[in-house]
Amino acid sequence: MIRLMDVFKEYDNGTKALKGINLRIDDGEFVFLVGPSGSGKSTIIKLLTAEVSATQGRVMVNGYNLNNIRQWQIPYMRRTLGVIFQDFRLIEKKTVRSNLEFVMRIIGASPREMRRRIPYVLDLVGLGDKADVYPNEMSGGEQQRVAIARALINNPQMIIADEPTGNLDPQRSLEIMTLLERINSMGTTMLVVTHEKELVNRFSKRVVAIQNGELASDERGGYYQYEKSV
Amino acid sequence: MSGGAIISMKNRFNFGYFITEGFRSIFAHGLMSFAAVCMIVACLLIMGSFSLVAINAERMLSQAEDDNEFLAFIDETYTDAQIRQLQQQVAAVDNVASVNFVTREEAKENYLGDYEDEGLYANIPDEVFRDRLSIHVVDLEQFGQTVAAVEALPGVAGIRAMGELAQGFVTVRNVASAIALALVAILAAVSLFIISNTIRLATFARREEIAIMKMCGATNSFVRWPFAFEGLMLGLAGAVIAFFLQWGIYAAIYRAVVANGAIGMFPLLSFGAIWAPVLGVFLLAGALIGACGSGFAIRRFLQV
Ligand SMILES: Nc1ncnc2c1ncn2[C@@H]1O[C@H](COP(=O)(O)OP(=O)(O)OP(=O)(O)O)[C@@H](O)[C@H]1O
Numbered sequence A: 001m002i003r004l005m006d007v008f009k010e011y012d013n014g015t016k017a018l019k020g021i022n023l024r025i026d027d028g029e030f031v032f033l034v035g036p037s038g039s040g041k042s043t044i045i046k047l048l049t050a051e052v053s054a055t056q057g058r059v060m061v062n063g064y065n066l067n068n069i070r071q072w073q074i075p076y077m078r079r080t081l082g083v084i085f086q087d088f089r090l091i092e093k094k095t096v097r098s099n100l101e102f103v104m105r106i107i108g109a110s111p112r113e114m115r116r117r118i119p120y121v122l123d124l125v126g127l128g129d130k131a132d133v134y135p136n137e138m139s140g141g142e143q144q145r146v147a148i149a150r151a152l153i154n155n156p157q158m159i160i161a162d163e164p165t166g167n168l169d170p171q172r173s174l175e176i177m178t179l180l181e182r183i184n185s186m187g188t189t190m191l192v193v194t195h196e197k198e199l200v201n202r203f204s205k206r207v208v209a210i211q212n213g214e215l216a217s218d219e220r221g222g223y224y225q226y227e228k229s230v
Numbered sequence B: 001m002s003g004g005a006i007i008s009m010k011n012r013f014n015f016g017y018f019i020t021e022g023f024r025s026i027f028a029h030g031l032m033s034f035a036a037v038c039m040i041v042a043c044l045l046i047m048g049s050f051s052l053v054a055i056n057a058e059r060m061l062s063q064a065e066d067d068n069e070f071l072a073f074i075d076e077t078y079t080d081a082q083i084r085q086l087q088q089q090v091a092a093v094d095n096v097a098s099v100n101f102v103t104r105e106e107a108k109e110n111y112l113g114d115y116e117d118e119g120l121y122a123n124i125p126d127e128v129f130r131d132r133l134s135i136h137v138v139d140l141e142q143f144g145q146t147v148a149a150v151e152a153l154p155g156v157a158g159i160r161a162m163g164e165l166a167q168g169f170v171t172v173r174n175v176a177s178a179i180a181l182a183l184v185a186i187l188a189a190v191s192l193f194i195i196s197n198t199i200r201l202a203t204f205a206r207r208e209e210i211a212i213m214k215m216c217g218a219t220n221s222f223v224r225w226p227f228a229f230e231g232l233m234l235g236l237a238g239a240v241i242a243f244f245l246q247w248g249i250y251a252a253i254y255r256a257v258v259a260n261g262a263i264g265m266f267p268l269l270s271f272g273a274i275w276a277p278v279l280g281v282f283l284l285a286g287a288l289i290g291a292c293g294s295g296f297a298i299r300r301f302l303q304v
């Protein structure tokens, strides 16, 4: 669940990244967030993960009101989110299994819970046989699957992906997106930032386009069409 | 999506994990850790050595204080009533603990008592001895002033004081304590600096892991504990090494004093009698330096 109400974000250097964004994403939705480079997509993600705070307006994430959230509550808010990045951000010197254990330990999971949960999630992302492999022994697509497994491992309500296919070829990208769609169909809310028009158009999901820090369009079953409106 | 297991969200204090991570980090940048431990060892060793000197001086002092007595001879013309009055006056002097009146007969008996088997002195006339007040002081450091104050009283014909050795111990103790304090302050500051830099290096080396932890909902304390343990373990390692070195140094000095037959004059404590408090203080100081050093680094460089 996400609510952005009249959100402005001005960075310390004076850059106005967001200028009055209104956005509502309900539980279970699959939403593409599109827009040209510098339009403010990553800024929205950072607002949702409480990495930056809004200059003005209200931000709600999975029941947490980020306007008056206490510092100590932020980790618990983040546990309701799984975040995926273009550059995977795996720990290179840990195996796939260790990467996942690392993240489960954060929320206090027991070794028994880890032994049960990790194979389940690895199977889900199609890496059932790669638990003991190191990230640099894997292809980009496989590494992104590990990142998706990591985002899923603590069973978040929502997954937020910032250009998850930015480093992958079209075939790998399609596979990753299909995987995200499948995870969404199992109940996890999905917010995916992407540049890739063809990919967006293939899936016929809700598409939110922003431009210059403002909402340009928001269509269900929509296409990536912000270029038309320019 | 919750297949596989129901995920708990309890904040277990994962002691084993924090310790393991702390250890891994120590060896990940071994040279810096080594330097930090060396600094702590030096700091504790210097503090310990001067403290042990001070402690021994203090002990010799307290032994000397058992004879913290001086004698004030009474004017021979004084009557019993005057002597009683003088005794009260002396008792009223600052720093006087007790005053005993000793007659010349008692003094002679005491004196002869010391030389029982020697008939030689048996014939000493009573006149050689005089009526006297035996005076104990409270604080040996003010021994000199007290003696002077008593000496200035009318009716005191003379003084016999033997406080010089004791005064020497006071000086040794005070100097050793002062040096220990000054050095400890400096070295503790340097140790803190080195430890906090070691920890800063550790946080820097693991900044990516820390970023991932934060993104995945790690609490501040979860991120910080391994570094706190790292500092603590460095401090404790330094303490243990310093303790054994201190032991070696002290034992060597002790043996040298005994070999020179000087143990009678300088009755040093054996290390066996003091090892427990030394170890305790070292561990405490090491832990304190380690914990404060890492705490400082975490505050400044680990804004999570
Ligand atoms: N930390 C920051 N400090 C100052 N300005 C920033 C910061 N981060 C982003 N910006 C600026 O804010 C604007 C929006 O940036 P943002 O990263 O949200 O864009 P984006 O839509 O994610 O772009 P891209 O598609 O290239 O990733 C840009 O003008 C950018 O230069």
Ligand SMILES: [Mg+2]
Pocket (backbone or CB within 6 Å): A041, A042, A043, A162
């Ligand atoms: Mg971006």
